[in-house]
Amino acid sequence: MSDKPESLTQADESALMQLREEIDRLDTEILALISKRANCAMKVAEVKMKASGNAGAVFYRPEREAQVLTSVMDRNPGPLGNEDMAKLFREIMSACLALEKPMEVAYLGPEGTFTQQAALKHFGQWVKTKPMPAIDEVFREVEAGACNYGVVPVENSSEGIVNHTLDTFITSNIKICGEVELRIHHHLLAGPNTKHDKISRIYSHQQSLAQCRKWLDAHMPHAERIAVSSNAEAAKRVQGEWNSAAIAGELAASLYDLEIVESKIEDSPDNSTRFLIIGTEQVGPSSEDKTSLVVSMRNEPGALYHLLKPFNEFGVDMTRLETRPSMTGNWTYVFFIDFAGHCEDESAIKVINAIRETAVDVKVLGSYPKGVL
């Protein structure tokens, strides 16, 4: 019945038939090639297992995966977009890797959070994900070897920098092995009995209010904007008030029985959250890497200048600098620094050595491939 909903002519029918046969032929070839690829992956595992005496062999190589994905994107002839094609190869690699050894990845739970989405985006569907109740438990799970990798948020559009994640790095031996970004949407939420034209107060986290400023200016110019500690807190408050609304995500709407008055009100469609992949091994160089450092400096005049000078001197591109109060002493600052390149690059070694001369402590949190997807 559904075969001809669109009055197809005889010629159309035969064109479709030919195309379907062609697709079937292509599928046969794709099937054979993916199977060959899986066989190669198994042979790689064999060589590694033999060399390591069956213990501690490292099967997942973030730098190699990043190279494969970058190369796929470079050579992609279309019509599929580069990201789409890379996502398909991510899944093919994920399936092949699961043959070598099924990987377990801890993440900041519960199930269904953005962090789980990030884990699946980075490792593909074949990875086993394990929800943990807190960020430091994700770290512990990975340090203890119970999981191969962990995924934690590091910049959250609704909460800003996730300080807890940065702080945990200071006291841990965990390495950063990768990064992944997810797009996040904000919605205007209100209780089921709220009259939408009577909304006079809008709660949200400061960052979310800022991210929806233009929309609010245009559509709710007279409503008071009130910054609260988190978007979930905003949603909670709105529950008891008939004249207020919250800016928060989908999940908050369902948790607090609110309705979505208007969806996707963020000003920038690229509103995204960044997550870090953490592991126990330093990742080797890929074609495009990033390095994260944590540096403790004495609180002296010119400290920041001393810190920044070497980057300029050796031509290393610092992409980010965060200052955090040190937890171990009143008179030192802690800086989190990201720069482009791998810590084994000659220029990076020079920068790190130069910083070491003036800093109380320098720790390389890890070099890792720049997020490809």
Added chain:
Amino acid sequence: MSDKPESLTQADESALMQLREEIDRLDTEILALISKRANCAMKVAEVKMKASGNAGAVFYRPEREAQVLTSVMDRNPGPLGNEDMAKLFREIMSACLALEKPMEVAYLGPEGTFTQQAALKHFGQWVKTKPMPAIDEVFREVEAGACNYGVVPVENSSEGIVNHTLDTFITSNIKICGEVELRIHHHLLAGPNTKHDKISRIYSHQQSLAQCRKWLDAHMPHAERIAVSSNAEAAKRVQGEWNSAAIAGELAASLYDLEIVESKIEDSPDNSTRFLIIGTEQVGPSSEDKTSLVVSMRNEPGALYHLLKPFNEFGVDMTRLETRPSMTGNWTYVFFIDFAGHCEDESAIKVINAIRETAVDVKVLGSYPKGVL
């Protein structure tokens, strides 16, 4: 650094190098073939668009997808498992289909529920999913054409048959276009202050208690088991009681701030939930189909016998029968029937005609490919 964590010999290194080169060659071929496949898919879309005058062309063909997946599984040479290979092809088809026309699928929300997981499992990652607050709103969204398809739970291991879904079919013109199963896990949850050896009461839905009976007999033989209306309700009750626990899923733990005392305590590892894909068009025959009927019968002696006889007579395999009280009259019953085969099969036509002779009403809810994954 991580390049040689496993003391590789020169010979190992060169073997690995060769394997990686082979993988790169295979990737190049896979890339080219997937791109060709995507081109074919676009040509299919062109033919259909032209034939339908650019409106109402049907791009997604559940029966065709099922055939492709079945054929892939039949011919899969390994080493990847059949399910793994089918999942990869699901994603390839999903990406190609998104080129023709991005599909929107409504599901019973919120985000992160099993129903969303089911939608992504069935349609692949390229589909746009849209959460709806209630089952009948999923139906409405699809009937109104706002979404191409919908996904609703029909048998939930924690709630049994989802009666609301069945009831909605009675009054709707929606067709069943497919089915998908997901494995579900149960956990024992308790409050953070509960002493685990002092748990004397366990709340859960009747079905979940039944599904964890053996584990409870072995580990909690003295705890009282109390059936409540849902697993969420069970988790809610436990919040206020220091000596009780609930059996529920991951999400309930986080919603009600409970700890997972013991995870995956279900007796059968195959504990699963079934979802239906709903749409507006009847699906054509694939190689292996199922048909769902709803039949109203007068409450007369022998009614059920009259209903079942034709199946036996024409050799049609009835796989399921559910009885529901009719909502339109006290003196009729409503039966939900699944049988193997397509409603266009000769034997199925005979059965349906025979039932029509005795029934008050017969409605074909849809014929659809048996779930492949």
